[in-house]
Amino acid sequence: MARQNEGNPRTSDKTIGRLSLYRRLLNVLQGEGHRHVFSHQLAGIAGCTAAQVRRDLMAVGYSGSPIHGYEVVRLIESIREFLDAPGGQGVALVGVGNLGKAILAYFTGRRPNLRIVAAFDNDAHKVNRVIHGCHCHAMADLPQVVKKLGIRLAIITVPANAAQEVAEGLSRVGVRGLLNFAPVRLRVPPNVYVEDIDMTMSLEKVAYFARLAGAEKEGKP
Amino acid sequence: MARQNEGNPRTSDKTIGRLSLYRRLLNVLQGEGHRHVFSHQLAGIAGCTAAQVRRDLMAVGYSGSPIHGYEVVRLIESIREFLDAPGGQGVALVGVGNLGKAILAYFTGRRPNLRIVAAFDNDAHKVNRVIHGCHCHAMADLPQVVKKLGIRLAIITVPANAAQEVAEGLSRVGVRGLLNFAPVRLRVPPNVYVEDIDMTMSLEKVAYFARLAGAEKEGKP
Numbered sequence: 528m529a530r531q532n533e534g535n536p537r538t539s540d541k542t543i544g545r546l547s548l549y550r551r552l553l554n555v556l557q558g559e560g561h562r563h564v565f566s567h568q569l570a571g572i573a574g575c576t577a578a579q580v581r582r583d584l585m586a587v588g589y590s591g592s593p594i595h596g597y598e599v600v601r602l603i604e605s606i607r608e609f610l611d612a613p614g615g616q617g618v619a620l621v622g623v624g625n626l627g628k629a630i631l632a633y634f635t636g637r638r639p640n641l642r643i644v645a646a647f648d649n650d651a652h653k654v655n656r657v658i659h660g661c662h663c664h665a666m667a668d669l670p671q672v673v674k675k676l677g678i679r680l681a682i683i684t685v686p687a688n689a690a691q692e693v694a695e696g697l698s699r700v701g702v703r704g705l706l707n708f709a710p711v712r713l714r715v716p717p718n719v720y721v722e723d724i725d726m727t728m729s730l731e732k733v734a735y736f737a738r739l740a741g742a743e744k745e746g747k748p
Numbered sequence: 749m750a751r752q753n754e755g756n757p758r759t760s761d762k763t764i765g766r767l768s769l770y771r772r773l774l775n776v777l778q779g780e781g782h783r784h785v786f787s788h789q790l791a792g793i794a795g796c797t798a799a800q801v802r803r804d805l806m807a808v809g810y811s812g813s814p815i816h817g818y819e820v821v822r823l824i825e826s827i828r829e830f831l832d833a834p835g836g837q838g839v840a841l842v843g844v845g846n847l848g849k850a851i852l853a854y855f856t857g858r859r860p861n862l863r864i865v866a867a868f869d870n871d872a873h874k875v876n877r878v879i880h881g882c883h884c885h886a887m888a889d890l891p892q893v894v895k896k897l898g899i900r901l902a903i904i905t906v907p908a909n910a911a912q913e914v915a916e917g918l919s920r921v922g923v924r925g926l927l928n929f930a931p932v933r934l935r936v937p938p939n940v941y942v943e944d945i946d947m948t949m950s951l952e953k954v955a956y957f958a959r960l961a962g963a964e965k966e967g968k969p
Contacts, residue, residue, distance in 0.1 A: 540953060547952040551931050555909060574933025616955050629850025633947065641955055679958045682951070687776060704958025706951050710772050712795025720957035722950045726854065729943045730903070730927050731768040732761060734837050734862055736941035737900045737925025 542583050543610070548573055549583070550606045557599050565596035617644035619678045619702070621693050622685030623653050623663055626708055630684055631659040643682070645672050673700045680704045687711045694721075763804050764831070769794055770804070771827045778820050786817035838865035840899045840923070842914050843906035844874050844884055847929055851905055852880040864903070866893050894921045901925045908932050915942075 552572050556564055566584070567577040584590070584597070589605035591597035618634075620627055620643050627646065634643055646663040648654060654665045664672050672678075681702045685693050690709035697705065698719050705721045707713055710728065713721050773793050777785055787805070788798040805811070805818070810826035812818035839855075841848055841864050848867065855864055867884040869875060875886045885893050893899075902923045906914050911930035918926065919940050926942045928934055931949065934942050 540957070543953050543956050544946075544949050547949040548931060548946070551908065551948070572932065574935075610952060610956055612955070612959055616959070618951070618955075625853045626850075629847075629854060630947070632846045633850060634951070638948065638951070641951055680951075680955055687772065702958075703961040704954035706947075706954045710769060711793065714795075718961045720954060720961060722954045724945060724947065724950055725765075725769070726851070726927075726945065727772070727859065728765050728768040729945055730839070730855070730859070730862055730901075731831060732764050733925035733927045733941060733943050734833070734839075734901055735764050735831055736761070737923075738833055738837070740924040740939045740941060 538586050542586055545573065545575065545579070545583050546587065546606050546610055549580070550603060550610070553599055553603045553606070557603065561599055563596045564599055564602070566591070568596075611640050615640045615642065616680055617642060617676050617678050619644070619669075619673055619676075619681040619697070620646045620661070621648075621666075621669070621681055621683050621697070622689070623648040623650070623658055624684065624686075627682075627684035628658060630682060630708070631661055635659050635661070641680070644676055645678065647672075669696060670700045673697070673702065678702065681706070683707045683709055683713075685709060694719075759807050763807055766794065766796065766800070766804050767808065767827050767831055770801070771824060771831070774820055774824045774827070778824065782820055784817045785820055785823070787812070789817075832861050836861045836863065837901055838863060838897050838899050840865070840890075840894055840897075840902040840918070841867045841882070842869075842887075842890070842902060842904050842918070843910070844869040844871070844879055845905065845907075848903075848905035849879060851903055851929070852882055856880050856882070862901070865897055866899065868893075890917060891921045894918070894923065899923060902927070904928045904930055904934075906930060915940075 549569055552569060566580040569580045570577040573580065587605045587609040589602060618641055620631060623646050631643060631646065643661050646658060646661045647666050647669050648663055649666050653663045656663050679702055681697045683690055683693055683705055687709050690707065690711050691713060694705060694713040694715055698715050703719055705713065705715065705719060707721055707723050710725050715721055770790055773790060787801040791798040791801045794801065808826045808830040810823060839862055841852060844867050852864060852867065864882050867879060867882045868887050868890050869884055870887050874884045877884050900923055902918045904911055904914055904926055908930050911928065911932050912934060915926060915934040915936055919936050924940055926934065926936065926940060928942055928944050931946050936942055
């Protein structure tokens with residue numbers, strides 16, 4: 528089990544995403560007093576197939592019973608053991624503008640296991656202040672703060688033209704995972720994992736396809 | 749051209765996303781004084797191949813010259829004609845909690861063409877107040893406000909257990925595009941386009957793969 532907790536290299540990006548989703552759905556079910564759940568029920572709320580749920584849950588090494596399904600408490604625990612680092616992981620946030628502040632507010636208290644432990648900005652008005660419970664450091668202090676706190680994860684919320692330099696700086700001091708909100712594709716060493724969230728792109732896609740649906744309804748091509 | 753502006757049903761979701769990205773990169777290049785750009789340059793900053801860029805740009809109907817590449821101004825204009833609704837599109841935001849407020853702050857003034865024109869919440873302390881420049885209405889008034897303003901797009905920032913009902917309500921009153929931040933897979937009619945952004949899932953994926961990179965480095969499986 529300890530080895531499995533270190534991560535199975537064959538577990539795909541999509542499976543990890545769904546495990547994270549299942550856990551949140553399971554927490555809701557637990558809150559509603561459910562003690563057991565079947566793969567087809569999880570599939571229904573997660574929007575995938577029951578076979579997919581069973582394959583994903585095989586990765587965490589807990590199999591349910593054909594009669595009672597999965598025990599909710601044990602399944603949450605198995606996913607936790609698989610996904611989470613035993614002592615939790617500290618996260619750095621770089622760029623405390625509108626978006627950075629929003630992300631700080633959103634994650635504060637949400638995931639004790641994934642806590643934003645340091646924020647960084649160039650703005651002298653923000654440096655050495657506590658913003659949404661998080662100390663904001665000067666960009667120049669990033670290398671020593673990241674090393675001192677043993678930070679391996681960072682959220683990038685700087686403007687597009689600063690993101691590549693920030694990503695390189697973080698990679699140099701041992702950060703191995705980046706959640707990037709800047710609208711650029713970052714070039715990073717192969718041992719650094721990047722996940723992009725581009726809210727403007729997402730909204731523009733929604734706008735385009737909503738318009739298309741309208742045009743189709745009205746008989747336009 | 750008018751027909752093409754209504755959207756080409758064969759243009760994929762991924763192409764639309766990249767066109768949105770190219771436009772922002774082109775705006776940066778324009779700001780830096782560049783007048784021409786080659787497909788391989790756009791590919792370099794967008795993180796795809798030059799052939800991909802050329803295929804994507806064929807969709808907008810503007811082809812560059814083999815000698816000078818694409819004219820930056822004309823390419824921005826062509827993408828605008830293809831992606832944007834002529835008079836702009838109003839957006840509703842449902843759920844003015846921490847995340848909703850953050851999204852309001854982020855999009856305010858960012859895209860005049862995609863403006864959040866109405867927010868909705870159940871909380872009496874928020875209703876009839878202006879939050880980040882946007883009027884917050886009661887949930888009960890959603891149908892008439894959405895119809896009156898002709899809103900076709902909405903951002904869902906309510907808690908997970910409320911999202912499905914909100915999505916159904918929005919679909920019933922003519923909304924055709926949803927940007928969903930709630931961690932659930934929404935079931936909507938086939939003429940409604942949904943794009944999901946799940947920030948917690950994304951951060952958990954980054955944490956998992958960052959830990960894996962660390963384990964591999966230290967010789968663990």
